[in-house]
Amino acid sequence: MLYGSNLVRIPPEIGEMESLEEFSPYTSYRLHWFPYELTRCPNLRRSTVSTRAVYGNYKTRLPFPSLTSSMFRPDAVRACSVCAGPLPPSGPEQVWIASAVATDVLPLLVNACSQACVDALPEPAARHVPTPHRGGPTVIQPPAR
Numbered sequence: 001m002l003y004g005s006n007l008v009r010i011p012p013e014i015g016e017m018e019s020l021e022e023f024s025p026y027t028s029y030r031l032h033w034f035p036y037e038l039t040r041c042p043n044l045r046r047s048t049v050s051t052r053a054v055y056g057n058y059k060t061r062l063p064f065p066s067l068t069s070s071m072f073r074p075d076a077v078r079a080c081s082v083c084a085g086p087l088p089p090s091g092p093e094q095v096w097i098a099s100a101v102a103t104d105v106l107p108l109l110v111n112a113c114s115q116a117c118v119d120a121l122p123e124p125a126a127r128h129v130p131t132p133h134r135g136g137p138t139v140i141q142p143p144a145r
Contacts, residue, residue: 001022001024002023002024002025002026002028003024003025003026003027003028004026004027004028005025005028005030005031006028006030007025007028007030007031008030008031009031010025010031010034010035010038011035011076012035012036012037012076012077012079012081012111013037014035014037014038014041015035015037015038015039015040015041015081016037016040017041018041018042018043019043020041020043020044021043021044021045021046022044022045022046022047022048022102023038023041023044023046023047023048023049023101023102024046024047024048024049025048025049025050026048026049026050027050028050028053029050029053030053031049031050031053031054032053032054032055032062032107033054033055033096033106033107033108033109034101034106034107034108034109035081035108035109036081036082036097036099036108036109036110036111037081038101038106038108039099039101039108044101044102045102045103046102046103047101047102047103047104047106048103048104049104049106051104051105051106054106054107055096055107055135056096056098056107056128056129056141058105058127058128058142058144058145059144059145060144061141061142061143061144063135063137063139063141064096064107064129064133064135064136064139065135065136066134066135066136066137067094067095067096067109067134067135067136068134068136072094072109073091077092077111080092080111080112080113080114080117081109081110081111081112081117082110082112082113082117082118082120082121083113083117083120085113086113087111087113088113088114092111092112092113093110093111093112093113093114093115093117093118094109094110094111094112094134095109095110095112095118095121095132095133095134096108096109096110096129096132096133096134096135097110097121097122097124097132097133098124098125098128098129099122099124099125100125105125105128110132118132127142127145128141128142129141129142
């Protein structure tokens with residue numbers, strides 16, 4: 001339960017929480033995205049996220065920031081978000097993807113070890129950007145509802 005937290009980032013180690021069943025950062029309005037590793041939680045079935053605050057929300061279409069920004073440099077990321085293998089010395093391939101996690105569609109930041117791992121990502125959620133992308137003003141999102 002992270003109700004109303006001031007967190008701005010969830011660490012990728014959350015993917016190691018095999019017993020996590022519920023993820024509730026509701027009203028944590030500074031959380032705009034989540035690590036792809038959240039999809040590794042096998043028992044995660046319920047979530048309550050303030051989706052209006054997240055990048056790419058289908059109602060507001062908050063734009064995805066460009067991953068060229070130093071704000072998203074993975075200073076503490078040690079493994080590939082997809083295969084859990086080591087990251088190359090040059091750094092990861094970073095992409096955004098919108099995927100269903102528990103009961104919400106969330107914007108997920110992927111730190112991949114290779115283009116092959118980016119290519120192995122699942123299809124993004126319906127009514128969202130249809131491919132993994134690097135964010136920025138050139139990303140065309142479906143119209144808001």
